[in-house]
Amino acid sequence: xxxxxxxxxxxxxxxxxxxxxxxxxxxxxxxxxxxxxxxxxxxxxxxxxxxxxxxxxxxxxxxxxxxxxxxxxxxxxxxxxxxxxxxxxxxxxxxxxxxxxxxxxxxxxxxxxxxxxxxxxxxxxxxxxxxxxxxxxxxxxxxxxxxxxxxxxxxxxxxxxxxxxxxxxxxxxxxxxxxxxxxxxxxxxxxxxxxxxxxxxxxxxxxxxxxxxxxxxxxxxxxxxxxxxxxxxxxxxxxxxxxxxxxxxxxxxxxxxxxxxxxxxxxx
Ligand SMILES: Nc1ncnc2c1ncn2[C@@H]1O[C@H](COP(=O)(O)OP(=O)(O)O)[C@@H](O)[C@H]1O
Ligand SMILES: [Mg+2]
Numbered sequence: 001x002x003x004x005x006x007x008x009x010x011x012x013x014x015x016x017x018x019x020x021x022x023x024x025x026x027x028x029x030x031x032x033x034x035x036x037x038x039x040x041x042x043x044x045x046x047x048x049x050x051x052x053x054x055x056x057x058x059x060x061x062x063x064x065x066x067x068x069x070x071x072x073x074x075x076x077x078x079x080x081x082x083x084x085x086x087x088x089x090x091x092x093x094x095x096x097x098x099x100x101x102x103x104x105x106x107x108x109x110x111x112x113x114x115x116x117x118x119x120x121x122x123x124x125x126x127x128x129x130x131x132x133x134x135x136x137x138x139x140x141x142x143x144x145x146x147x148x149x150x151x152x153x154x155x156x157x158x159x160x161x162x163x164x165x166x167x168x169x170x171x172x173x174x175x176x177x178x179x180x181x182x183x184x185x186x187x188x189x190x191x192x193x194x195x196x197x198x199x200x201x202x203x204x205x206x207x208x209x210x211x212x213x214x215x216x217x218x219x220x221x222x223x224x225x226x227x228x229x230x231x232x233x234x235x236x237x238x239x240x241x242x243x244x245x246x247x248x249x250x251x252x253x254x255x256x257x258x259x260x261x262x263x264x265x266x267x268x
Contacts, residue, residue: 001075002036003173003206004060009033009069011055029055031230033069039173042200042207044217044238046253047227053210056227057176060208061093062086074173091121094167098179100159104151110137110162111147117169136165140195157188161195168199174206182213193219215257218242226250 009030016025030052037043045053058064060071062078071078074092081089097103104113114136115129124132134144140161151159160180167175180196181189197220200207209221217224217238224241226234226249234247245251 003039004037005072007034007070010067040204042221044209044221044224051227052230091170093174094172095176096180099183100163114165140165156184176208178210
């Protein structure tokens, strides 16, 4: 059994209302998407903007309610979970968003942001929570001198590291990473990506790694799911997708990579 089993996930958004205020236009954001993710594995979800990648990621965590389909995480039906049970299940599955500026509370210090999940989910006291925050900030390469700082005082790359530390606080089994480096300066993208990869290895994390940039996936992914207009059009290992993209669409995504992938990497 896989850690995550997603079957026939579908979601439409109403985009227009008629003159009586009734929902009249629909965007089929996600159509019949199925996949599995094993413990410790990284599955990249790639595709052009609007392909439905983020909607899939959010439905897995039930931040958006699917119209139909099932999500089984660690043997448990996410969609059937009552609120209290869902809260408990969220210990095991976390999310990192594209923009760390909007995912962190500007009025909360970095140390408090990282420790906060422990208040709800554990009975650790304040000292123990602060200790855990220090360890986590150390782990993501931020260091403890930032504990009392506010998000506005940190760079985008540092903030994303803080967001990663916060996602790790409750020792999840899986993290949905939604374009985690897309909003960062090019100069720090590789560092944050390498951090995510190192953490994955060290902690045995599974990633559902949403990205539109295929250049990233050979660094981090094991398998790839290619999405177009809400549907999965292709899937396979990273090597399979690189060496023999089965779809013109996938080939076009690969051709859009600004720096050519070295031949050696293509054949590995
Ligand atoms: N809350 C929403 N309301 C209406 N339409 C939405 C909403 N969220 C996403 N969409 C639409 O669903 C489609 C897929 O969006 P999204 O999952 O964000 O794609 P991606 O992450 O691949 O860029 C897009 O057409 C988008 O405009
Ligand atoms: Mg998106």
